[in-house]
Amino acid sequence: MTGRPVPTAGPGDEPAGAGLDSVAALVASRVRDVPDFPRPGIQFKDLTPLFADGPAFRAAVAAMLRQRDRGSFDVVVGIEARGFLVAAAVACAAGTGVVPVRKAGKLPWHSVSARYELEYGEATVEMHEDAFATARRALIVDDVLATGGTLAAAADLVGRAGGQVAGMSVLLELAALGGRSRLSGYDVHSLLTV
DSSP states (O other): OOOOOOOOOTTTTOOOTTTTHHHHHHHTTOOOOEOOOOTTTTTTEEEEEHHHHHHHHHHHHHHHHHTOOTTOEEEEEEEHHHHHHHHHHHHHTTTTTEEEETTTTOOOOOEEEEEEETTEEEEEEEETTTSSSSSSEEEEEEEEEESSSHHHHHHHHHTTTOOOOEEEEEEEEGGGTGGGGGGSOOEEEEEOOO
């Protein structure tokens, strides 16, 4: 299957010619710090103000697509829960489908699962085993790259379900947590690194 052209900008996106740095600054201005969530000692980066701002969210999605090679992916994989919002928007803008990676027990069909550690606990995620029956090259999308556990688990699921990881894209990377080191060998792009 051939990839679809990826739009670089459109009506309502950031001003023509706006660079990734200006969009990253826009995203940074829409991130809210929430101390001690979901447990004491965690500084949560809340992206809901970005999602609520239509023009800013559209600009972020367009910028994420500009970071990718045209035609390099056939489908977008989105990770529960906020990653669904980003992945659906990216897939819509790129003209592809979207495959969900969900928490254990939430998918209605035969699935493969992966257990992983994250910065404040453990989790198990699942994907339908036939997710790549028609499109194999997957762009994995999430909101935040923290320790890398979620993205690594999603990549494992893509491979076990018969897909190929074409790359990974996130809105925000928390560099201090070193998650990128768990993803060596993958083409990882973040719109904003803090």
